[in-house]
Amino acid sequence: MFPLVEFCETNLAEGSQLVMDELETMEEVDVMTYSCLSECTLCAQKPFCFFEGERLAAETPEKLLILVKEKLVEWQEDYL
Numbered sequence: 001m002f003p004l005v006e007f008c009e010t011n012l013a014e015g016s017q018l019v020m021d022e023l024e025t026m027e028e029v030d031v032m033t034y035s036c037l038s039e040c041t042l043c044a045q046k047p048f049c050f051f052e053g054e055r056l057a058a059e060t061p062e063k064l065l066i067l068v069k070e071k072l073v074e075w076q077e078d079y080l
Contacts, residue, residue, distance in 0.1 A: 003030065004029075004050075004051075005030070005050065006031075006037065007033045007037075008048075009035050014047050015060065016047040019047060042057055049068065056068060
């Protein structure tokens with residue numbers, strides 16, 4: 001069982017594509033994309049995703065990736 005990270009297809013152009021691409025190379029995380037995650041205001045402003053149902057957003061894709069990796073470490077400490 002791996003944590004799930006969810007992305008909005010529309011937000012991929014806002015920079016989350018870079019985050020998703022990086023996460024897809026990792027074996028310890030599951031990645032899903034949806035046509036819409038009903039976060040339209042946020043989606044138009046900055047890269048975001050959901051990590052195990054928790055919304056994560058950052059000003060840059062690089063900062064979002066750092067947030068996701070931090071959450072991944074926390075998740076591994078809690079569940080593995």
